[in-house]
Amino acid sequence: MIIQFRFFIVSSIFYLMSQSTFAAPNFILVLTDDHGWSSFSAPMDKTRPEAKSDYYQTPNMDALLNMGMRFSNGYAAAPVCSPTRYSIQFGKTPARLQRTRVIGKNRADHNQIAIPQVLKAIDPSYRAAHIGKWHIDADPERYGYDLHDGNTKNKEAGFDNGDRSRQWDGYAEDDPKRVHSITARAIEFMRDSVDKDQPFFLQLSHYAVHSNIVYSESSYANVGKREKGKLHNNQAYAAMIEDLDNSIGTLLAAYEALGLADNTYIIFTADNGGMPVLPMQLNRGRPYKAGLNSPLLRGKWDLTEGGIRVPFAMVGPGIAANSQTNTPVVSYDLLPTIADLAGSKKNLPK
Structure with a gap:
C-alpha cells in the first residue's frame, strides 16, 4: 500500500539544486478539487500515452507539467476532500x-x-495566504495565514446537493467556480509580496472541478466545436x-x-481522484469498466487507484x-x- 512509502518529495530533486543557494524561496501550492489523473490532454505518466483525456484540452496545465517534474505515482492522502486537506496542511496522515x-x-x-x-519559524518575514476552498474546521488565521477566505467549503462556489439536475446538468456563470476571482486575488497577493520584498507561501485551492458543473459560455461554445471522446464526452x-485551465494560464x-x-x-x-462516472452516464452499462479515470479503477470515494492517484x-x-x-x-509529504526547501526541518510536526 502507498502508506508504506514515506518520502520527502525533495529526495527526487534535491541533488539537482545542492550546488546552489537561494534567498528564502516562495511557494505556490495549487490544489484542485475532484480532479482525475487522466483529465489532462497530456499524460501524467509519459510512459502511458493512453492515460490522458480523449476530449479535454488543457494546454496551460500541460505547460505546467512540462515546466518541471511530474510525479507519475502521486497520491492524495484520502479519496475524499477534507481529510486530504487536513493532511496537506499539517503533514500527517x-x-x-x-x-x-x-x-x-x-x-x-x-x-x-x-x-x-x-515557514515563519524558519523566517519570520514570510507572508502566507489561503485563497479558495479550505474545508478544515478551524480558522485559517489560527495557523498563520495573513490573508484567507475563512472556513470555506463547497457551497461558496454554488454546490447544491439537493438539486440533482442543477448539480450535474451544468449551467453558465461569468465567474464559474470562482476561478477568475480567486486567481485574481492570488495574483494580487503575489504582487504585493514582491512589492514588499517578502517571501511568501500561497495556497490557491480551487473549487473546480467539484460539482455543481458550472462553466463560462465562451468555454462551453469552444468545447462544443470539438469531437467528443469515447471516454470523456460531457460538454459541460x-x-x-477548460475554465480551470485558463485560470492556470x-x-x-x-x-x-x-x-x-x-x-x-x-x-x-488535487485533493482526491475525479468522479468515477457522471450520473448521466450510469445508463451506459457497466460504469466502472471504463470510468472517467480510466485506465485507473473507479474514483472519488473509493480507496482505489482512481480515488487516490492524482495529478502531482x-x-x-x-x-x-x-x-x-x-x-x-x-499529500502529507x-x-x-516545503520546510526542507526553505532551509530547516527543525520545526516539523511530531
Missing part, C-alpha cells in the same frame, strides 16, 4: 489527525502546526475543465511577469523541465518538503 471522512462528527485534533507556522464538464503568466521563476516553487496537485507536479529552481519521477509521494 488522516488517521493520525482523526479526520478520515467528509461527513459525520469531526473528531479531528486541531491542535496542530501548519505550513505557514513552519469539459467546459468547466493566467496564474503562470503572472508568475513570469513578476519575475518569480528563479526563486519560487509551484506545486500542483512541481516546478522550481533546480528541477529539470519536462522530467518525471516514479517515486511514490503523498508536502509540509516537510
Whole structure:
C-alpha cells in the first residue's frame, strides 16, 4: 500500500539544486478539487500515452507539467476532500489527525502546526495566504495565514446537493467556480509580496472541478466545436475543465511577469481522484469498466487507484523541465518538503 512509502518529495530533486543557494524561496501550492489523473490532454505518466483525456484540452496545465517534474505515482492522502486537506496542511496522515471522512462528527485534533507556522519559524518575514476552498474546521488565521477566505467549503462556489439536475446538468456563470476571482486575488497577493520584498507561501485551492458543473459560455461554445471522446464526452464538464485551465494560464503568466521563476516553487496537485462516472452516464452499462479515470479503477470515494492517484507536479529552481519521477509521494509529504526547501526541518510536526 502507498502508506508504506514515506518520502520527502525533495529526495527526487534535491541533488539537482545542492550546488546552489537561494534567498528564502516562495511557494505556490495549487490544489484542485475532484480532479482525475487522466483529465489532462497530456499524460501524467509519459510512459502511458493512453492515460490522458480523449476530449479535454488543457494546454496551460500541460505547460505546467512540462515546466518541471511530474510525479507519475502521486497520491492524495484520502479519496475524499477534507481529510486530504487536513493532511496537506499539517503533514500527517488522516488517521493520525482523526479526520478520515467528509461527513459525520469531526473528531479531528486541531491542535496542530501548519505550513505557514513552519515557514515563519524558519523566517519570520514570510507572508502566507489561503485563497479558495479550505474545508478544515478551524480558522485559517489560527495557523498563520495573513490573508484567507475563512472556513470555506463547497457551497461558496454554488454546490447544491439537493438539486440533482442543477448539480450535474451544468449551467453558465461569468465567474464559474470562482476561478477568475480567486486567481485574481492570488495574483494580487503575489504582487504585493514582491512589492514588499517578502517571501511568501500561497495556497490557491480551487473549487473546480467539484460539482455543481458550472462553466463560462465562451468555454462551453469552444468545447462544443470539438469531437467528443469515447471516454470523456460531457460538454459541460469539459467546459468547466477548460475554465480551470485558463485560470492556470493566467496564474503562470503572472508568475513570469513578476519575475518569480528563479526563486519560487509551484506545486500542483488535487485533493482526491475525479468522479468515477457522471450520473448521466450510469445508463451506459457497466460504469466502472471504463470510468472517467480510466485506465485507473473507479474514483472519488473509493480507496482505489482512481480515488487516490492524482495529478502531482512541481516546478522550481533546480528541477529539470519536462522530467518525471516514479517515486511514490503523498499529500502529507508536502509540509516537510516545503520546510526542507526553505532551509530547516527543525520545526516539523511530531
